[in-house]
Amino acid sequence: MNRRMRNALGLTLAAIAMLAACDSATDRVVIGAGDDAPDAAAAPPESPGIDSKPDAAPDLRPEQPSRGICVATECPTHYDSCPDFSDRLPPFPCQTDLRNDIENCGACGAACPLVGVVNMVSSCIDGTCEASCREDTFDCNGIIDDGCEMSLAANDPNNCGACGVVCGEGTPCVDGVCGCPAGKTLCGGQCVDLSDDNANCGACNTSCLDHQPEDAGMLPPHMTYVCAEGACARLDCEPGFEAWRNCNGSLDDGCEVALAQRDELGFADPDNCGQCGKTCAPGRKCFDTTGDGPACECSTGQTICPGPSCADLENDPNNCGACNSFCPSPVLDGTGNGKPSCERGQCGFECGAGFASCNDTMEDGCEADLLRDPRNCGGCGVQCDLGAGQPCFNGECLKKPCDEAPR
Amino acid sequence: MKSLFLGSCCVAAGLASAAACATADNSVEPDAGFDASSPPVVEPDATPTADATTDAPLDAPAVPIDCATVHFCPEAAPLSPLASLNAVWGSGPDDVWAVGTRGTILHRENAAFVAVGGASSEMFYSVWGAGAGSDPWILGSTAPYRLQRGASGFELQPAFYADYTPNPFTQARLWAIGGSSDTDVILAGQSSDAFGGITASVWGLGTSAGGELAWNQNPTVRGADGEQTDYPTLRALFARGTDPAWAVGENGQSYRRIRLETDADTPRTVWQYVPTEAYRTLESVWASGPDDVWAVGALGTIQHFDLSGAWHLQASPTAVALHGVWGSGPSDVWAVGDEGVILHFDGTSWRLATAAFDVSVVPNLYGVWGTGTDVWVVGSRGVLHRTNANRSMP
Numbered sequence: 001m002n003r004r005m006r007n008a009l010g011l012t013l014a015a016i017a018m019l020a021a022c023d024s025a026t027d028r029v030v031i032g033a034g035d036d037a038p039d040a041a042a043a044p045p046e047s048p049g050i051d052s053k054p055d056a057a058p059d060l061r062p063e064q065p066s067r068g069i070c071v072a073t074e075c076p077t078h079y080d081s082c083p084d085f086s087d088r089l090p091p092f093p094c095q096t097d098l099r100n101d102i103e104n105c106g107a108c109g110a111a112c113p114l115v116g117v118v119n120m121v122s123s124c125i126d127g128t129c130e131a132s133c134r135e136d137t138f139d140c141n142g143i144i145d146d147g148c149e150m151s152l153a154a155n156d157p158n159n160c161g162a163c164g165v166v167c168g169e170g171t172p173c174v175d176g177v178c179g180c181p182a183g184k185t186l187c188g189g190q191c192v193d194l195s196d197d198n199a200n201c202g203a204c205n206t207s208c209l210d211h212q213p214e215d216a217g218m219l220p221p222h223m224t225y226v227c228a229e230g231a232c233a234r235l236d237c238e239p240g241f242e243a244w245r246n247c248n249g250s251l252d253d254g255c256e257v258a259l260a261q262r263d264e265l266g267f268a269d270p271d272n273c274g275q276c277g278k279t280c281a282p283g284r285k286c287f288d289t290t291g292d293g294p295a296c297e298c299s300t301g302q303t304i305c306p307g308p309s310c311a312d313l314e315n316d317p318n319n320c321g322a323c324n325s326f327c328p329s330p331v332l333d334g335t336g337n338g339k340p341s342c343e344r345g346q347c348g349f350e351c352g353a354g355f356a357s358c359n360d361t362m363e364d365g366c367e368a369d370l371l372r373d374p375r376n377c378g379g380c381g382v383q384c385d386l387g388a389g390q391p392c393f394n395g396e397c398l399k400k401p402c403d404e405a406p407r
Numbered sequence: 408m409k410s411l412f413l414g415s416c417c418v419a420a421g422l423a424s425a426a427a428c429a430t431a432d433n434s435v436e437p438d439a440g441f442d443a444s445s446p447p448v449v450e451p452d453a454t455p456t457a458d459a460t461t462d463a464p465l466d467a468p469a470v471p472i473d474c475a476t477v478h479f480c481p482e483a484a485p486l487s488p489l490a491s492l493n494a495v496w497g498s499g500p501d502d503v504w505a506v507g508t509r510g511t512i513l514h515r516e517n518a519a520f521v522a523v524g525g526a527s528s529e530m531f532y533s534v535w536g537a538g539a540g541s542d543p544w545i546l547g548s549t550a551p552y553r554l555q556r557g558a559s560g561f562e563l564q565p566a567f568y569a570d571y572t573p574n575p576f577t578q579a580r581l582w583a584i585g586g587s588s589d590t591d592v593i594l595a596g597q598s599s600d601a602f603g604g605i606t607a608s609v610w611g612l613g614t615s616a617g618g619e620l621a622w623n624q625n626p627t628v629r630g631a632d633g634e635q636t637d638y639p640t641l642r643a644l645f646a647r648g649t650d651p652a653w654a655v656g657e658n659g660q661s662y663r664r665i666r667l668e669t670d671a672d673t674p675r676t677v678w679q680y681v682p683t684e685a686y687r688t689l690e691s692v693w694a695s696g697p698d699d700v701w702a703v704g705a706l707g708t709i710q711h712f713d714l715s716g717a718w719h720l721q722a723s724p725t726a727v728a729l730h731g732v733w734g735s736g737p738s739d740v741w742a743v744g745d746e747g748v749i750l751h752f753d754g755t756s757w758r759l760a761t762a763a764f765d766v767s768v769v770p771n772l773y774g775v776w777g778t779g780t781d782v783w784v785v786g787s788r789g790v791l792h793r794t795n796a797n798r799s800m801p
Binding site for chain 2: 303313314321322323324325328330343344345346348360361362363
């Protein structure tokens with residue numbers, strides 16, 4: 001395995017990212033905030049991260065320039081070393097973020113209570129336990145006992161799209177809106193345009209499939225009368241998955257091209273790729289890699305592989321050197337804090353951000369946690385003051401201003 | 408002894424420059440031999456940085472490379488900075504072939520490597536020839552080729568032969584090409600029916616029922632009578648003269664080619680399973696004789712098949728993946744692998760060798776071949792060469 005890849009590092013401020021994610025929660029309900037909750041307004045500690053320059057001074061230095069910098073053993077504000085359920089201390093100190101840890105919300109052991117009501121979840125936000133509604137549900141009646149009783153999907157005419165939005169008498173709530181917009185009619189719970197809807201042409205449940213004109217006669221191949229101006233009266237290509245098209249404009253052979261039709265290998269018509277007349281260049285095939293319809297593939301540097309799909313054989317660990325040539329993981333158990341990689345058509349193993357292999361074997365993967373491990377703090381072999389108990393925090397050994405100015 | 412990373416600035420990554428091999432003295436202390444404990448190279452900055460995730464060469468110190476102080480030194484090769492060399496083989500110092508990604512085929516003639524053919528998207532992983540004057544065989548990741556010498560130089564010809572369809576949807580991975588002569592050419596790889604007929608992991612050059620050239624299935628079997636058929640993924644093979652040929656691969660599997668004569672009327676050639684001492688993937692195999700076979704692979708694995716008639720796991724001075732093994736004799740064997748690791752076996756033990764790289768990215772090394780006096784190593788950034796100029800010869 002390539003050590004250069006093994007030592008790949010990246011700045012991960014998971015705690016801060018989580019905090020930001022929590023901030024977006026809506027409809028919060030405080031459920032048991034203690035008086036000892038920390039000041040949520042306080043700024044998070046500066047975390048220089050492991051990719052800062054080694055000599056970058058902590059933010060403490062400008063405040064106390066004359067005192068010098070000493071080893072710190074206390075955790076930064078908002079952080080602690082909380083034991084787990086079995087009262088075991090964590091492997092590395094100062095890794096509990098009291099602002100967003102649901103088991104240690106505001107203080108070690110202050111677990112947020114479980115909320116046993118409909119659609120309501122408990123979370124720790126800024127060190128305070130809060131209950132919030134799941135996505136697209138709301139607590140309209142303010143009663144905790146029935147949780148977030150209003151669901152957008154229910155289309156409740158008394159809470160249509162939001163709490164308290166009442167639709168008028170006889171007006172249904174459709175997709176969170178009262179009634180259908182102008183020009184549309186409610187058919188089977190959906191708002192449709194009766195003028196051009198093949199299943200509801202001119203009236204609800206009037207399908208053009210069985211309302212062809214009586215004088216239609218023998219239709220050209222793959223053509224049918226479709227809904228236009230409220231009647232099944234316009235001769236056009238059959239609607240449907242095959243996407244039939246009249247590419248040559250002639251009615252003699254009807255709609256002669258099925259844009260979505262595939263051959264046995266999964267390729268569509270390379271002379272009408274996604275649209276009439278679009279021809280794929282030599283070496284390219286027509287197929288769908290995105291779900292947005294077929295296109296001429298693959299792009300430069302990629303190879304057509306079974307699926308069909310496009311693969312970069314130089315860099316794709318699932319198609320390394322050849323289609324379907326998988327890169328194995330050397331790790332005996334678990335993920336090893338990384339994943340198999342492919343570089344220049346040869347397999348390797350790439351450590352996840354903040355992890356590295358420091359022990360000369362890849363059988364345990366990238367075993368060193370460079371953000372937290374005081375024996376490998378920010379890099380393999382970078383030791384904090386283990387005797388003093390100096391923690392490794394975000395890839396840096398914790399420091400503080402010295403208590404007394406040096407003589 | 409502390410081995411050194413020696414860098415020279417202003418040289419594009421991948422373009423090995425023999426000109427950088429100056430004779431100027433530097434701080435490397437004299438060395439009497441191979442180092443069993445130190446790493447083979449020391450990067451300029453051992454501290455991981457964000458740069459470690461990019462391909463961009465770091466700024467290397469402008470230290471001239473003294474080829475007299477290391478075991479291997481760069482040799483110039485016309486290689487794209489984006490390409491990698493995966494295999495090397497030759498019949499002599501002026502007939503060495505190195506192949507790799509992006510259609511790269513290099514030939515050493517008149518003491519220098521030259522490019523043969525143009526760039527393509529084909530990725531070559533193995534090269535072998537029957538000897539001087541014989542056209543070499545080159546293996547793409549899913550198809551064999553042969554370089555044919557014509558009036559205007561070498562020309563790469565598909566060697567698909569009968570029953571092979573160059574269809575990515577039915578192809579399977581091929582890993583190795585080798586043999587003992589132009590009439591005994593062998594392919595090995597993932598088990599498949601890529602060459603028609605029954606599923607196999609080894610194919611030998613022969614003729615089809617219609618008398619055309621064809622790759623014929625060679626069974627991989629186990630049991631005294633070969634009663635059980637295996638479908639291994641084989642990564643390497645080695646054959647020479649009348650000695651038994653070997654193939655090794657994933658899960659530490661090894662197979663030896665034998666002639667089964669349990670049924671006197673219908674003797675048949677099979678590759679018979681020989682258990683090894685570890686399940687780690689074996690990526691390369693080389694033998695000096697029927698009772699001296701070396702195989703190397705994942706996680707620094709080295710295994711030796713000896714007079715006892717069995718494979719034995721060897722103490723390895725490295726934990727990185729080893730990709731290539733070759734020797735000039737029982738007491739001069741080389742193995743190469745990731746992170747610039749080169750190992751040498753002197754008849755007693757394996758030790759780390761030293762190499763200078765003229766780019767600051769330590770390359771992964773994938774292939775090794777030599778004549779005895781000369782040894783070439785190829786990898787992700789070019790060619791390394793060991794000559795009489797390199798001191799402390801084994």
